[in-house]
Amino acid sequence: MKKKGWLLMLASVMVLTLVLSGCGAKNKETDPAAGGSAPKSDLKVGLVTDLGSVNDKSFNQSAWEGLQKLRDEKGVSVKYMEPKKDAEIIPNLNQFVKGGYDLTWATGFTMMDPVKQIAGENPNAKLAIIDAEVKAPNVASVLFQEHEGSFLVGVIAGLTTKTNKLGFVGGLELPVIKRFEVGFRAGVEAVNPEAAKNLKVIYTADFSRVDKGKSAASTIYEGGADIIFHASGMTGNGVFNEAKERKQRGENVWVIGVDMDQSLTFGDDITLTSMIKRVDNAVIEISKQLEGDKFPAGKTTYMGLKENGVDIAPTSKKNVAPEVLEKVEEFRTKIINGEITVPSE
Amino acid sequence: MTAQHDIVLELKGLTKRFPGIVANDSIDLQLRKGEILALLGENGAGKSTLMNMVFGLYQPDEGEIWINGQPVSMDTPSKAIELGIGMVHQHFKLVPPFTVTENIVLGMETKKGLALDLKSSVQRIQELSDRYNLNIKPHAVVDTISVGMQQRVEIMKILYRGADILIFDEPTAVLTPQEITELLAILKGLAAEGKSIIIITHKLKEIMEIADRCTVIRRGKVIDTLQVATASPEALAERMVGRNVSLHVDKEPATPGERLVEVKDLHVKDASGQDMLRGVSFDIRAGEIVGIAGVDGNGQSELIEALTGMMKVDSGSIRMNGAEMANLSPRVVSESGVGHIPQDRHKHGLVLDFTVSENSVLKSYYNSPMSKLGILQENNIRKEAERFIESYDIRTPGTEVLARSLSGGNQQKIIIAREIEANPKFLIAAQPTRGLDVGAISFVHKQLIAERDAGKAVLLVSFELDEILDVADRILVIFNGQIVGETTPSATNEQKLGLMMAGKLGGESSNG
Amino acid sequence: MAKLKSFINVFKQESIWISIISIFLGLLIGAIVMLVGGYEPILAYQSMIEKIVGNPYDIGETIRSIMPLILTGLAVAIAFRGGMFNIGVEGQIVMGSIGALLVGHFLELPPILHTLFAIVVGAIFGGLWGMLVAWLKTSRGINEVVTCIMLNWSALYISHIVVRMFMMEEGTARSKLIQDSASIEMPFLIQWFDGARIHWGFIITMLLLVGYSFYMNKTKWGYELRAVGSSKHAAHYAGISVNKTIHRTFFISGMMGGLVGTFEILGVFKYLAIAPTTSGLGFDGIAVALLGMNTAIGILLAAALFGALMYGSQGMSFGADVPGEVIRMVVSIIIFFAAAPGMLRVLFQLRRSTRRKEVSARGNDSVSH
Incomplete structure (x- = not known):
């Protein structure tokens, strides 16, 4: 009996191996990534996400979408x-670097030290980093003017609130996150000074703890606020959960999303608008500059309203009153013109 | 024709092989209607395998089972029950919180609609109980009745299912002397009523008392079948172990020396705070064996554990050579010269997953020559084990096999070798022969007596009265955490001891 | 010669076959899942192997990812052998990294001394954290699994507090760097492995592996540990202090965990990041100990397997676009089968051979006395 079992296993292995290799070959032909009649280019661009994934509905995903667009174009x-x-x-x-890629992207400030190290060890490789500044002659840094986008959602929040009380939930209290808070506050202040005074701010010290986001949101809503702007990654999912529960109980509360259009993830019944970072645009713009030796190595590129780096989500008109959106456009022009300088710290 | 019908169960050339061993080798056996047949054999001789085939738990490789003159295929226990065979196992299979009746009908409940019809069951149980003198109270909860009564519930279970052939596996192992007497009477009664009984045992005395015939099995083969009435216990023992065995313990009268161990007013509580020992006092002289007789659970384990430092003493004193020993750690106690053959060799006496070598040095591994600078000296350890194996005749494939793989007798020999070779002044032996067979038992007894003769104080704790009466020089009876009597083997007998153990007879009676 | 023979004998044991079959089934089921998911299993495994041994850099990095698994495997195995379950290696790792970081960052010492001191302090931090579990177990009777899990989180948040209060690097979510004098990098090996982060922890880990086997089998403390592990009652009877042994076992186990954190700080990262969760290496150690059957050689092989699989999974996603989760799944399947050998016995009728063993053990009875 025992011997039979072994034979059975061996046989099944052999059959499976054959089947597997056969199917494998078939797959290759229909690989959509390899096919198509897109223009050809010798350039190779890689992306290393931070500890998330390209499906994180946030800037990792946005960066990958940018690269995909680049591939198609x-x-x-x-x-x-x-x-x-x-x-x-x-x-x-x-x-990527040792594999001869022309450019390697890294998303997120947590990549700062590794990028710096790799750049130093491989002076001929080109790297680019999002959300952090690496001072190295072969690294292009991209920083977003989050405060400018936050200003616009601040305007929306200030004009939409019924209770004149607002909230902000941040992840770690880092300079980049602080910019969201400061810009948001300035935007609210510009249209509704009373609400700006009643802005409740909570830093959860965590980008990945849904429970902490939920309890922070609960605290803020209990205090009477009806709109929360979050800049806290996964932690923000908890903010949305809390809002959803309250909405179901009939409370009129809203969340303002961050990085991407979060109404697509969490529904437009609770998502008032989102402050989106066009990481895809940045990735495309900088990557394109590889051609013709214009790559901004050693430089920091700031992506603000003017550069289409930050914006409010295109779906905002669903929940935001038209007159409020008009106001937003007014401020946008003023910021681009330089009439208003949004503070960042 | 009539002779044919007389035989209710016949085994013809039953053979069962397990890989590497023939457990039963062409066994022939006949059971007649209304007789008690004893199946005698050492541990591992193949008795259980044989009965498991009869009860449908194993399938024979060769041979046939005939019931009432018909060959049958016994493929499951339920088939066996159907054919009128019932088995009372050594370990009862009862549900403690259920009543006697519920336990008996379990699995074959009669139903009226959806409700259980216990009334008619109670009636039937009462009838059977009266007929066979079982004295069962159908409404008692199993939890609250004695071990002997539980066994009768087991017997009732198989009678209730209509069994005519009853198999008992070591039925007296768990009983007190009184209960044994009662059980044997019940068995005789059952046989007189026409039931046929097979009793598996290695206790010669019981066989002599109740069995009509005795079939002896050794190493899977039937050695002989004897008419008990004309056989002697010595003859049975000889056939069982294959050589001459002396059944009575040879010993000279003790010559006690000075008082070595003094226990005064010892109180011990168990983990839940219950009083387990309530003022126990006694002493042991060098060169004598003091036996502690008593039913299990009356404070014996606590007494031993207190004496060896394994359990905390609440109050009172334990002195050895005048030095206070109470509440010292087990290691200090053992280093002061206390040897301990524990009651449960699997739980305490051995680390079953250690090798024979490792177990041989369980109490000496940490000192030179077994370890130096914290490093085990494997050569010395192995030599020690080899020495034990040699001088105590431990049957093992080698020093590096796991203790788990040895038979109970050989496991016990490792413990005895280790404890005796440590040369203690005071040796505590708790149930030292439990589960051993005749040959091994006499070996253990000889060792204990040799230790006594070498001037050691020996404390023997046993639930087997034979053992106490044979080996001890002085007997203390323990009941409910107290010493309730003191006597000597020559001044008492099993019946008197039994009554003292049940707390029904004071110690003073032994003086009279 | 005898050694070789015993090595060969190992492969006659059922448990070895269970491990091998588990690994095999894990890879096979992984392949089927890839196939169903529309990936190419052959290419995937090929790219995985390439990633593991393709060039000196990858070989070096594979070794680097195996090392902590050996240590956490040892940490878990020591506790297992002592009859306890150390699921708190995670926390002990964090405590070790705090100890090493404090010494590495704040103290000014000559190079080798600085390194040694940081390693010792890191190990002791981990050890004491482990001993806390043992102490709660022996003095308060709290099951170690409960305390371990709670102390994992406690350690993590202590690390946040320590980093934030004393050595936060401005503008980042990590501590300041350790000083170069505390680094355990091995420049010549790093060069040899084309920049892979090999460090002295490698040598220490290998020594500890040998030390584990020696301690367990050749010393009286190992004897006590094993005795307590297989039967607390028998150990107590033998005069072994069960509580003391539990404390000692958890201290050593915790030191192994502490060393993982220490090496990550001194040899790999040079800083401690404010991480939302612990590393997971401690949990991987459970798998390593389980598959390695708590023996030194087994732990080495199991850690090598899991480390290589996990490092190689990056090659799979690079070369065949297979998500890394697939390899996690393969590892889980291997653990599943290794931990539930009954399943495999049913599958391959291994049962017969075990029954034979039982019977032949029983068979000894009849020839005894």
């Missing part, structure tokens, strides 16, 4: 890697 070969542990970030960067 220019025929550039693109590829991403998702490190699961801190220790995997450097090997993943190296995978």
